[in-house]
Amino acid sequence: xxxxxxxxxxxxxxxxxxxxxxxxxxxxxxxxQSLSGMENWMRLQADEERAHGMKFIDFxxxxxxxxxxxxxxxxxxxxxxxxEAFQDSYDHECLISSKIDKLVDLATKHSDHxxxxxxxxxxxxxxxxxxxxQAIVDxxxxxxxxxxxxxxxxxxxxxxxxEEDSNE
Ligand code: FEO
Numbered sequence: 001x002x003x004x005x006x007x008x009x010x011x012x013x014x015x016x017x018x019x020x021x022x023x024x025x026x027x028x029x030x031x032x033q034s035l036s037g038m039e040n041w042m043r044l045q046a047d048e049e050r051a052h053g054m055k056f057i058d059f060x061x062x063x064x065x066x067x068x069x070x071x072x073x074x075x076x077x078x079x080x081x082x083x084e085a086f087q088d089s090y091d092h093e094c095l096i097s098s099k100i101d102k103l104v105d106l107a108t109k110h111s112d113h114x115x116x117x118x119x120x121x122x123x124x125x126x127x128x129x130x131x132x133x134q135a136i137v138d139x140x141x142x143x144x145x146x147x148x149x150x151x152x153x154x155x156x157x158x159x160x161x162x163e164e165d166s167n168e
Contacts (some may be wrong), residue, residue: 001065002110008103009115010108012165014058014070015099023068026085035150037158038082044160045089052122059118083140090133097126151155 027042060067079085100122107115136143136153 001060002112005103005106005110005112005115007137008106009056009060009065009087010070011052012070012099012103013060013067016056017052017098018051018075019092020046020053020073020074021047023089026079028087029077029079029085030082033082035082035154037154037156038085039049039087041157041160042085042089042108043160047162052125055118055121059115063114064131072160073151083137086136086140090130090137093126093129093133097130100126 023042023046027046028037030036030038030042057067076088077079078086100119104116104119104123107113107119136157140150143153
């Protein structure tokens with residue numbers, strides 16, 4: 001495995017694990033607010049992010065690279081309200097998308113077609129992740145300060161189930 005790609009993939013798997021940590025922190029913020037649907041949604045998102053990190057670990061190992069785990073940054077722990085937390089989630093996904101795009105550029109520069117093909121799954125996944133967070137932000141904006149609206153969206157997010165196949 002090209003050393004520059006190996007280092008960049010190691011950095012990125014840390015970013016995915018940090019995403020997991022951030023969403024776990026948001027999940028616990030919502031637990032403290034008794035918003036159990038949002039707690040559920042964020043906890044499942046944290047699980048997905050960990051699975052994303054594992055995909056990078058498996059790929060590096062399959063390509064005879066070396067996985068070097070790094071320190072995971074402490075996540076933010078408090079938010080003003082649900083809207084601010086989900087807005088942070090959307091902004092974070094946009095940041096991850098830009099990191100994935102840079103990895104694709106790097107893989108292309110080195111003509112690493114296996115890495116490019118691997119990364120394509122993440123390119124598509126980021127479209128879904130940004131859209132999912134944006135949809136919740138839009139609804140929370142519409143709801144504003146109305147408690148009934150907040151209860152309704154919390155009940156809706158309680159319905160999120162774990163994904164059966166981590167490739168989806
Ligand atoms: Fe794995 Fe939400 O980026």
